[in-house]
Amino acid sequence: MVMDSGSIRRKFLEFFEKKGHTIVPSAPLVLKNDPTLLFTNSGMVQFKDYFLGNATPKSTRIADTQKCLRVSGKHNDLEEVGIDTYHHTMFEMLGNWSFGDYFKKEAIAWAWELLTEEYKLPKDRLYVTVFEGDAKENLPFDQDAYNFWKEHIAEDRILRGNKKDNFWEMGEMGPCGPCSEIHVDLRSEEEVKKIPGKDVVNMSHPQVIEIWNNVFMEFNRKADGSLEKLPAQHVDTGMGFERLCMAIQKKTSNYDTDVFTPLLDFIGQAAGIKYKAEEKTDIAMRVIADHVRAVSFAIADGQLPSNTGAGYVIRRILRRAVRYGFTFLNFKEPFIYKLVPVLGNQLRDVFPELESQKDYVGKVIFEEEASFLRTLEKGLKRMEGLSSISGEQAFELYDTYGFPLDLTSLIARERGFTVDEEGFKVEMEKQKSRSKAAAAKETGDWVLIGEDVKSEFIGYDFLESEIKIIKYRKVKQKNKEQFQLVFDRTPFYAESGGQVGDTGYIESANEKIYILDTKKENELIVHSADKLPENLTSSFNAIVDKHKRQLSMDNHSATHLLHAALRSVLGKHVEQKGSLVNDKVLRFDFSHFAAMTPAEIQKVEDIVNVKIREDIHLDEKRNVPIDQAKALGAMALFGEKYGDFVRVITFDPKFSVELCGGTHVKSTGNIGLFKIVSESSVAAGVRRIEAITAENAEQFVRTEIALLDEVRALLKNPKDLVASLKSLSEEKHALEKKIEAFNQEKANQLKDELARKALKSNGYSLILEKVSVPSADALKNVAYALRNQFDDLLLILAADVDSKPQVAVMIGEKLASTNAYHAGNMVKELAKEIDGGGGGQPFFATAGGKNLNGLDAVIEKARKLIQ
Template sequence: MADEQVHWSAAKVRETFLRFFEERGHTIVPSSSVVPHNDPTLLFTNAGMNQFKPIFLGTAGNTEMAQLKRAVDTQKCIRAGGKHNDLDDVGKDSYHHTFFEMLGNWSFGDYFKKEAIEYSWELLTKVYGLDPDRLYCSYFEGNPEMDLPPDDEAKQLWLSVGVKEDHIIPGNMKDNFWEMGDQGPCGPCSEIHYDKVGGRNAASLVNMDDPLVVEIWNNVFIQFDRQKDGSLKSLPAKHVDTGMGMERLVAALQNKESNYGTDAFTPLFNKIQDVTSARPYTDKYGKDDVDGVDTAYRVVADHLRLLSFAIADGAVPNNVGRGYVVRRVLRRGVRYARKYFNADVGSFFSKLLPALVDQMGGQFPELVKKQEDIKEMLDEEEVAFAGTLDRGEKQFEKYAAVAIKNGEKNLSGADVWRLYDTFGFPEDLTRLMAQERGLEIDEKEVAIAREKAREASKTVKEAAQTFPKLNVHQIAELESSQVARPDSEPKYSRGDIKSKVQLVFTGTEFRKTSKDLPPKTPLGLLLDRTSFYAESGGQVADTGRIVIDGVTEFKVLDVQEFGGYVVHNGYLEYGELAEGDEVICEYDELRRSPIRNNHTGTHILNHALREVLGEEVNQKGSLVDQDKLRFDFSHKSQVSLPEIQKIEDLSNQYIRQDAKTYTKDVDLDLAKQIEGVRAVFGETYPNPVRVVSIGVDVDELLATPKNPEWRKVSVEFCGGTHVDKTGLIKDLVIVEESGIAKGIRRIVAYTGSGAHQAQRDAVAFSEKLDDIAALPYGADKTAKIKATSVELDALVVSTLTKEQDLKPKFAKIQKEVVDEQKKRQKAESKTALDTVQGHFKKDETKDAKFFVGHLPISANMKAVADVLTYYKSKDKERTVYVFAGSKDEAVVHGVYVGTHLSSKGVSAEQWTAAVTEVIGGKTGGTPVSRQGAGAEPAKLDEAVAKAEEWLAKQFEELKL
């Protein structure tokens, strides 16, 4: 029996594992990022071996990693998307997690099966003290069809350490043969399973998905290399790759049937109870968890771990790839929190975060470092979802009620898609809610609904570029009809608002209803009040939707203002709208949030430019959208790198002050008196004008408008949306500085998560350059340098980092390769010439005049040309036909016909033509000298023989 829980805490289990292998010559390697920035094949890091792939694939070059012989680590892993996805199982059973730790020990061409098996058995039974009778070991049973023998060596090794024969079980390809992919390193594996019950023989339950007999450790023996044709070759260096689920091991050591019953989770459960006042966690499952609260505890704790580690490592919630996984996990967790804990949505997960940081921040310091960023992002996402959660759940209940009333087993696919498209409910969350009501989801129906919606919206989005504008006559028509201009003040507030439809605009006429219009007709809506921002002042328009829940949805693709009338352009997804209808305006907050960051960032940048470059700087244009800010300004010369550094530093100092943003409508003449106020030259401003001040209350500015201190403050006339405090911007990174016209410069910058992504991209690219630098000289390195040059040109990162770090680093790598090329070129040219000259020196026939042969060099055309040039200029009588390269890669060849033969009519063109008939390709040159590349290198030997045969025939015909 294992020691009690108090002795084997999760932290001690982890530490014991690392120290055990460190004492046996293993280097402790930190966990790699859970976001594999340098591996596009992976959505998330899902196994311990991911960071060691360069070693297994032989691409580690001369990096520090390549020097490793033995390693040990605990790897952060996420399995919630892509090939490995445990999301749907989390909460339902005792051992699935979307985030978990994988303990692993590694041997790279050092020890193999014997030591790996001995280490694992010693650690589990002698150090951790697990009962050997509860442990079962599997080994590969072989596969005759693939010519793979049984791994009897592993079986015998398990017997030798003391495992009973009836506890050693053969396993098939699925369970006991590991492969990285269709090609590459692979090999048999040997698992260790633990019986949580004991006192019985559980061999028949191994790998049978029994929750009480679980795999805890897997020893993979990488000994083969799968070829393109599917065959296997033995690897010259054999590796050991092991992985042990830490949470499962902790459960075994703490004598718990459930991973969730251990102190890997109890601190989080205690925090959930503290925050929500819920009943205590009791570790019940399925029907035993009558109120669903235990399941909710498990889901929330698991999801908190995934969200925190993913965000800390750079997975920003969005609608694409891994970002979408993070968003849907958060929304799934929020819904559980609301339904089962009656929690307030908006800052729920961030209130739990400190418990996770306290628990795991010691091993994973990135949690501590990024705690504030994680909190902000969690809150931002929750707030954005909170507005639609209530309405979405109510709408789901309506859909479910209809399905149940009609005796349907499935929830309509169109309804499932609508819940996602309108309310942001991911399909898996809707599936979960449907299961609670005894309904299923037909995936084909959902796919059909999704495709129909996308095709329809694609057509209208193309039309969005040409949405009609209100002309002067139409504005006059609205005024004469006494249609009131809308109240637009809500655009400066957060959240959804209620409004009423005034008119429907088709582009040619105003209508009181959308009835009888063809489906997906591009329309404009006029409302009595709106929270949507209409494009102006360089800030792009909001997008979103205008809805009557469950009845009508109008997709807003663009918003424009004409003479004070705001037109919401888009199309009806379903339903109808008519004058007087009460609707909900729901702009896309997740899109608006980075726009706010970028707009306030623009003001701060404008201020910094004047401080660094002087009074001549005046705004000449700007664009603020969800991705970036673009700012055009007057300046006579290129902004230097030191100046960019000062501008960026000054901007970020302002941001880190967490200064409050103040706004106020002020009489235009009075506002113009504020010292240092910024306005766009030639722009017509309304009266009163909206003044935006960062850090000082507008009333304070107006009290002493000529105070010279105000020049140190960003003060502008602006009608845009802004952050409440500058700290929300996080960072400003300049990614481009360029000239767009004489005396006009342009700066493009990122803020917030965009800035952080640019910083991560720069680090990832720098690491990529390190990897390339460490590669041995060769074709692979040269090809990667060529591809990386294109990538570097297109890379959007900090201008400072790119110019001062990445470009010099890349140039150094290029120079080293060019220098090595020159060195090798010189050496190969010498080898080539020495080979030919050596032939003539050794030839016993004093008047030997020719050489035909394969040179011991690479397919080096320059070396071939150097040989031909030597004989053309310094030894004109001799004839040489040389080949270079190998039949496995590439071949080049060249000939010089010396005067001894050319004077008798021997032609270089005819000779090379005979050779190319064999080796393919083309040649070019003069009557006495030609060069070319062969298209069929495998026929190299035949080509050399052909050249000799052709020359011999000439000698015979010429009777030489």
């Protein structure tokens, strides 16, 4: 009986659990504290600090299945996805890890045991590769790995691989080491007889694929490119789950496994097309089936589609899927969102975050699809009438309308014209150069001062502390040089959970260094300073900006109260989707599908202020086991990675209990006053509240009262301010109607006067005059009224419109049918006399300008044009 994908995953985890490994959950796809990566792109990302020695793992042996996303940077597979049958954007990485415990011998033996004895993969179809060494970096051939493999597999199946294939690096910097890949040959017996598998390994053959990579972490790649030995040796393995399923289920494509068939079946039924009917529709179906996984899990983990950073990557993936559906499957209405429940149900046991948020995720995708489908229509209209597309136009379609180049090229081919693809690449490079220049950042290596100990955060209890600098590095961005410092202990809160980092200073007897910001980098707390201390080994006193911290705490605690109040007023579907907390404002994004009414906003604000006046004391519990915290009712947010022990912040156990690492007031009364200043939409299904507290709220109220007093004074201090304003508004409206009637009467008089001046000549009625009108609408109305009166009209008006020059050209219906005159062309020529420009339809066009004195020249030029 063929093993299904769920059983394959379970067997992997159970196998390594029996080998003494602790099974841990997947980290979110979206990274929050690692500036070097947008997404989790491999299984080792969540363990990076263990390899570097910055943190201690809870177990020296760990196994998991990790959600990964590879669409940008070094590991970019996007363009292959859907075209071939084994690359994916989001994929699962099965991994087993050793942190200073076992090394090559055990990793190799267990990999062989699992694949051949548990999964029953045929031994004669497996090949392995080992690192051949690299002379440039003085790296030797991996003799140990070779020898250990000889205990399990014939030597002619152990192949040597170069640095590109057999030396694994996560990025430009970070942990790395030689690796040993395992490949499986899934070809038919006939094909195997013709060409041996060893001649096809690493040759991009769709049936001879790498399924498992055993990385032996020994080095750290530094900023200058050099390698240094890690404090201990580690094992980092990654097995592509989708490829493994293909091998075990004896399929020729990842998409033929039960990982993808439920999605493909749903797509095919909706499109009325069978999978494997035609190559172009097969590709489209594969693209959609793959991309909906990446987009859905990214949104569930907290990353909304947007125009920048990680959000732009998600938007691009989704638009690629929409484009394939629109072009090849005739999906003219949103469709991809319908796949979210299918996917959520399929993976509910291993990744429950999607199933629990499927309505929200589906809504976000629906709105994104609908928006891009409208943009597609606009882009297609933009292409109408073109006989070729320049590089600049292709880039405009990409940049403004979101058209990938291949979509533009496809449409161009269908219409029988060409696209300047080289010109497009030039424009794209210009944009990339601008972006790189703006974001270019040079980060140096850490320089160690004394012993490299783990930095301790003491800022919950202290705002001042004696500290020592344990390491520093130089950072250069936009030609500005700064330094990043790590202390042995720190009272400075590092930006996290939406709360901004602390500022302040450190001082010794001889100098003072200002701390400009504090951030987390994985497990490190990094302090930014504009200069280095002269004596790095001195003891310093670290002092946090107390006033800024207090105001930030006011806003952070108010955010917790706001969250609880929103759930009370709007419903339990409300969940935090993002936040910003600083000393000036709090911004809270939450899931909700409609704009809040004024009454709802007022009710939420009232609840928060009641809780402030109740002066509820903070109940802070540290190092609470995660299961115990959830039992207390603490809200755990999807997209956040929680440890085994967490911090629980409670303001009334019946009102607000949350997991939070931020800083908070000792009691709610410290907040003083809470005031909502705006409620708006951020994205589909996500609303945003901005609010202020404490002295900022007080200042806001003072300013509003002062404004109200000023309005009262202007209105001569009426008893009923609202009635007075209403009366004033009604009076203004009545006057506007009188002015409108007066202007219309003047326009009618002008129309009659111009009609009397019409000259019959050469088969048309010519009206060529300089006029004065109160508005552009009045000018337009006069022109249309005269067109209704003269079907052979040729009207050119040089108009003074409230001291601004305008030109209008109108051609009657009968005269327009002769194509003797084109209003748009004429007005463009005449507009030059008033230093302006304009255009319009062949029968009516207008232009505005800057030179009022040029109206007489317009009349003279018009006479010449007519003649």
